[in-house]
Amino acid sequence: MKIIITDGYTLNPGDLSWQGIENLGEVINYDRTPAADVAARCREAEIAITNKVPFSKETLAALPNLKLIAVTATGYNIVDTAAAAAQGIAVCNVPDYGTDSVAQHTFALLLELSNGVGKNSASVAAGGWVACEDFGYSKTPLMELAGKTMGLVGFGSIGRQTAIIARAFGMKVLYYTPRQKDTDLAEYRDLESLFKESDVVSLHCPLKSDNQQFVNRQLLQLMKPTAFLLNTARGQLINEAHLAQALNEGVIAGAGVDVLSAEPPVATNPLLSAKNIIITPHNAWMSKEARIRIMQITEENIKAFLDGKPQNRVN
The missing domain is CATH 3.40.50.720 (NAD(P)-binding Rossmann-like Domain)
Incomplete structure (x- = not known):
């Protein structure tokens, strides 16, 4: 299972561990990804993990292998959820962490x-x-x-x-x-x-x-x-x-x-x-305690999806 993390620095600037997610597949972690590079970086991905990097209809159309977008936030307006659903891509978020x-x-x-x-x-x-x-x-x-x-x-x-x-x-x-x-x-x-x-x-x-x-x-x-x-x-x-x-x-x-x-x-x-x-610079959610919960729930979201029982699906 190939997992691409598009903007990992936002969630984990170095004080958390990705080990739980790394145990679930082959992980490539980018600190940041410009919107123009999403399709190229995620072309082989089956799972994409994003916080604020957008997945538009046009980007999704260029990602035939993608099966799951795991949003490491509660808000998911960065993803065209209708286009994802039409393409058979599940979108999961992380509610109530913060x-x-x-x-x-x-x-x-x-x-x-x-x-x-x-x-x-x-x-x-x-x-x-x-x-x-x-x-x-x-x-x-x-x-x-x-x-x-x-x-x-x-x-x-x-x-x-x-x-x-x-x-x-x-x-x-x-x-x-x-x-x-x-x-x-x-x-x-x-x-x-x-x-x-x-x-x-x-x-x-x-x-x-x-x-x-x-x-x-x-x-x-x-x-x-x-x-x-x-x-x-x-x-x-x-x-x-x-x-x-x-x-x-x-x-x-x-x-x-x-x-x-x-x-x-x-x-x-x-x-x-x-x-x-x-x-303040959009950091109300950034306490270490809240980010730990995001990491844990994202890992659980991916495991549940792989088990055929997706949770926190928004589309």
């Missing part, structure tokens, strides 16, 4: 917005406290989260874990999904009401054809001028020009995002120069 890590990162973004720990620490390091006439100061307005309202768009495993953390902080939690859930963790609101009522809106929904850039000028203008927007889901959920304008004009107080519409971003992305935004 629930705790991503929820934790969501609050890391929120706490930086509410408490300015990074900015204040940088000020102290630059000599600001030594030169201060007062015993204490803050470079940013400080917000107490207790009593505030967090609105979650999406209420899967990460949304629910975020709700649990929010409640531990004493926050009221609202949620929106296309279908209401049976839950005691949060109260349901329609989308517009959630944006109006929340002090913090956090996105935890998958990217679909009907929700691209749904966070637009109209929704942002419904938010409180003191509110924050968080996104640890997918960058394409937000109209970035509209968000940048909202931040620069003080329509909302701030934003924290771990994802952008194009990654790595182009230098002209308006969010890179917007006011009151924290941007």
Whole structure:
């Protein structure tokens, strides 16, 4: 069984072991693969392992031996799943591996917005406290989260874990999904009401054809001028020009995002120069614990497929 790993460095920069997958076949591991080289590198592959390297319809057509694409992530929009199914290629993903890590990162973004720990620490390091006439100061307005309202768009495993953390902080939690859930963790609101009522809106929904850039000028203008927007889901959920304008004009107080519409971003992305935004480089999922789970589940996905009982198949 010939197994090609297209972008192994993303999952394993050297602190994990590929041994479990190497036991399943002949493995060729590329740290990175340009999209233009996917067909050539995977031409003989029966199994391809990818994180963010795309497999388009045209690429798949050039891979007659391919039987399985194992995506080492939950999101699988990098693969044309319909074309894969038509060609008899199974596509499997890794659900729920990063629930705790991503929820934790969501609050890391929120706490930086509410408490300015990074900015204040940088000020102290630059000599600001030594030169201060007062015993204490803050470079940013400080917000107490207790009593505030967090609105979650999406209420899967990460949304629910975020709700649990929010409640531990004493926050009221609202949620929106296309279908209401049976839950005691949060109260349901329609989308517009959630944006109006929340002090913090956090996105935890998958990217679909009907929700691209749904966070637009109209929704942002419904938010409180003191509110924050968080996104640890997918960058394409937000109209970035509209968000940048909202931040620069003080329509909302701030934003924290771990994802952008194009990654790595182009230098002209308006969010890179917007006011009151924290941007992390799509690393909410990257804890070692989460990556170990990805490796284990990917190995299990391949074993299950080879046994004729595919699991976590998305097409």
